[in-house]
Amino acid sequence: DAGVIQSPRHEVTEMGQEVTLRCKPISGHNSLFWYRQTMMRGLELLIYFNNNVPIDDSGMPEDRFSAKMPNASFSTLKIQPSEPRDSAVYFCASTRDREGTEAFFGQGTRLTVV
Amino acid sequence: AQKVTQAQTEISVVEKEDVTLDCVYETRDTTYYLFWYKQPPSGELVFLIRRNSFDEQNEISGRYSWNFQKSTSSFNFTITASQVVDSAVYFCALSDNNAGNMLTFGGGTRLMVKP
Numbered sequence: 001d002a003g004v005i006q007s008p009r010h011e012v013t014e015m016g017q018e019v020t021l022r023c024k025p026i027s028g029h030n031s032l033f034w035y036r037q038t039m040m041r042g043l044e045l046l047i048y049f050n051n052n053v054p055i056d057d058s059g060m061p062e063d064r065f066s067a068k069m070p071n072a073s074f075s076t077l078k079i080q081p082s083e084p085r086d087s088a089v090y091f092c093a094s095t096r097d098r099e100g101t102e103a104f105f106g107q108g109t110r111l112t113v114v
Numbered sequence: 115a116q117k118v119t120q121a122q123t124e125i126s127v128v129e130k131e132d133v134t135l136d137c138v139y140e141t142r143d144t145t146y147y148l149f150w151y152k153q154p155p156s157g158e159l160v161f162l163i164r165r166n167s168f169d170e171q172n173e174i175s176g177r178y179s180w181n182f183q184k185s186t187s188s189f190n191f192t193i194t195a196s197q198v199v200d201s202a203v204y205f206c207a208l209s210d211n212n213a214g215n216m217l218t219f220g221g222g223t224r225l226m227v228k229p
Contacts, residue, residue: 031215043205043219055214091159095215100147100166103217105159 002026006092006106013113018080021109024073025094033103034067034077035091043091049075050097082113116141118208120220127196128228135191135223137206143167145211148182148189153203153222162204165189196227 005024013019025032034046047057049069057067064083069075079086089110093103117140127133139148150162163173165182173180177194193200203224207217 033216035217042221043217045216045218048214048216050214056216089157093159099211099215100164100209101215102149102161102164103215104161105151107158110157 004092004094004104004106006090006109008109009107011109011111013082013111015083015113016081017113018078019082019086019111019113021077021090021092021111023075023077023092023106025075025092026104027073028096029094029104030072030097031095032069032075033093033095034075035093035105037089037091037108038087046077046090079111082111084113087111087113116208116210116213116218118206118218118220120204120206120223122223123221124224124226126226126228129198130195131227132192132194133196133225133227135193135204135206135225137189137191137220139187139189139206139208141208141210143210143212147209149207149209149217150180150189150191151205151207153205155202159205162191193225196225198227198229201225201227 007022032049037043046059047067048055052069067077089108091105091108093105095101095103119138146167148165152160179192181190203222205222206220
């Protein structure tokens with residue numbers, strides 16, 4: 001199994017630009033999560049999908065953030081327009097559709113907004 | 115509301131020492147799940163162990179062991195005979211019942227093992 005695949009690994013963009021982060025979950029996993037890691041706030045959940053449907057987006061910081069999951073094998077997290085405070089590592093994770101099962105994380109996308 | 119506290123932000127030990135990383139959690143649910151993840155310098159998050167609230171048995175895996183105590187709401191992690199390769203940030207996390215496997219993470223403990 002290839003694991004959770006995220007792209008790009010690194011992204012540097014200018015303030016005001018649109019940024020799109022991509023994720024391919026593990027095949028057969030029904031749940032997908034986007035987390036953000038910063039020094040100030042640690043690891044925080046942004047949004048959770050189950051069977052491609054957004055279930056909980058209460059962690060999405062602002063309307064500038066949006067996430068989609070058009071099919072079981074692909075999800076995007078978009079920031080438009082980006083701001084320097086969005087600089088962070090963004091992780092995608094997936095789990096099987098069973099309560100209490102462990103999440104497998106991608107390698108993360110390190111986003112720097114200058 | 116869920117909360118996970120890792121009071122030790124940074125620990126430094128010399129190789130071959132034993133070290134315990136503390137984790138204290140808060141939840142109102144009677145069914146919940148606890149996890150430990152390792153984040154090495156390369157940055158990925160690696161799953162180490164899962165425990166459900168009904169299983170208080172301690173677990174040992176090689177040099178790693180975990181002590182789950184519901185009475186003190188703690189899920190501590192011990193590394194025996196630490197090695198330089200154990201240097202990483204370790205995260206404790208909690209998922210409530212019906213939370214859909216959403217994780218609440220502690221702030222992490224940075225472990226530095228010196229040769």
